[in-house]
Amino acid sequence: MQIDPFSIYVHIPFCRSRCSYCAFVTYAGLEACLPAYIDAVEREIEGMGQNASPCSSHTLYLGGGTPSLLSPAQVETLIGACRDHLGLGDGAEITIEANPDTLDEKKSIGYRAAGVNRLSIGVQSTQAEELRLFNRRHTAEQAAEAVQMARTAGFDNISIDLIYGAPRQTRTSWRATLDTVMGWQPEHISLYGLTLEEDTPLAAMVERGELDAPDPDLAADMYEDAQERLSRAGLGQYEISNWTRAGYASRHNRQYWLNRPYLGIGVGAHGSAGGRRMWNVTSIPEYIRRMAEGQARPFPFSPANEDYEEINEGLAKSETMILGLRLVEEGVDRMDYEARFGESIEASFGPVLRELEAGGLIESNSERIRLTRRAYLISNRVLVRFLPD
Numbered sequence: 001m002q003i004d005p006f007s008i009y010v011h012i013p014f015c016r017s018r019c020s021y022c023a024f025v026t027y028a029g030l031e032a033c034l035p036a037y038i039d040a041v042e043r044e045i046e047g048m049g050q051n052a053s054p055c056s057s058h059t060l061y062l063g064g065g066t067p068s069l070l071s072p073a074q075v076e077t078l079i080g081a082c083r084d085h086l087g088l089g090d091g092a093e094i095t096i097e098a099n100p101d102t103l104d105e106k107k108s109i110g111y112r113a114a115g116v117n118r119l120s121i122g123v124q125s126t127q128a129e130e131l132r133l134f135n136r137r138h139t140a141e142q143a144a145e146a147v148q149m150a151r152t153a154g155f156d157n158i159s160i161d162l163i164y165g166a167p168r169q170t171r172t173s174w175r176a177t178l179d180t181v182m183g184w185q186p187e188h189i190s191l192y193g194l195t196l197e198e199d200t201p202l203a204a205m206v207e208r209g210e211l212d213a214p215d216p217d218l219a220a221d222m223y224e225d226a227q228e229r230l231s232r233a234g235l236g237q238y239e240i241s242n243w244t245r246a247g248y249a250s251r252h253n254r255q256y257w258l259n260r261p262y263l264g265i266g267v268g269a270h271g272s273a274g275g276r277r278m279w280n281v282t283s284i285p286e287y288i289r290r291m292a293e294g295q296a297r298p299f300p301f302s303p304a305n306e307d308y309e310e311i312n313e314g315l316a317k318s319e320t321m322i323l324g325l326r327l328v329e330e331g332v333d334r335m336d337y338e339a340r341f342g343e344s345i346e347a348s349f350g351p352v353l354r355e356l357e358a359g360g361l362i363e364s365n366s367e368r369i370r371l372t373r374r375a376y377l378i379s380n381r382v383l384v385r386f387l388p389d
């Protein structure tokens, strides 16, 4: 049996301050713990590798939080640990997320020299008022400089994250953000449709009536603006929220969308492998303590796991459809599905497929099934139909 190569996600849960919309597992003001945290992460990688039969990995994603708070030497340590213990190969895609205010020329050059070959920059907006509302620490000019520095350092694969559908954002301001960012000629764009997350300052402002709630119709118009402008700039849409120049689709994220195995390392990280989904504790001191005590556990478990769940065959089928249909160009490959589950997609989901096809929301041919363009905007409502009863 062929075993899929793994992807590795390492979570860096440190930020200089909290953005107003953010509900990720991350902490401001704890940067003093970074060296101890990196040691603990290294131990988790090493321990996981010790308990694996030789494993091979083809992508590494340093996400956060703000991974660009790490020094190049710390990044090199983590990449080296993944190469030594988790079979991270020479041709691997290695991504680091960066915030513009934490990137400088020396760091960019250092990351590139350490082996990072893809940079994902959190820009979110180029409009001063929106950046203030989001409590971002950078200006549009700093973001442009960060892209320029990365280019000079040799990065030829740069992704930019943007937010749409936010309060006070207008179609005019959104189009201005898109046009400015397209002027930087990134290889890849990820869009995040703003949702109000519980216990965030932005949600509290809306609750107190200081801000209007996000308007879903306006957000839909902005999504269509993005589709039009990004395509005009030569970026193709390959996933519901992601656009790329040919050849620069995120290999790491594609692993998630293809429902293939990944290891989650670090505070709050989630992994999925061997028919199980596991997640780590969310407290930094608890994580460091657990990794210091280090009770070995069989691969792919780790002493940092808070808990896990079994993914039964029915759920695995549903998730393969729900994630795979997000890939709007390639959709779900019929032969891959049959090879994995020993039955056709029709045998698993016949009635749902017939209904969605009759409603013009999916289309299929002899090779694949995918969403129709009119389903992109209501994808959540469409995809939920594949969940088990």
Ligand code: SF4
Binding pocket: 014, 015, 017, 018, 019, 022, 023, 024, 026, 064, 065, 066, 099, 122
């Ligand atoms: S930088 Fe990213 S992870 Fe940190 S608070 Fe802002 S949005 Fe959240």
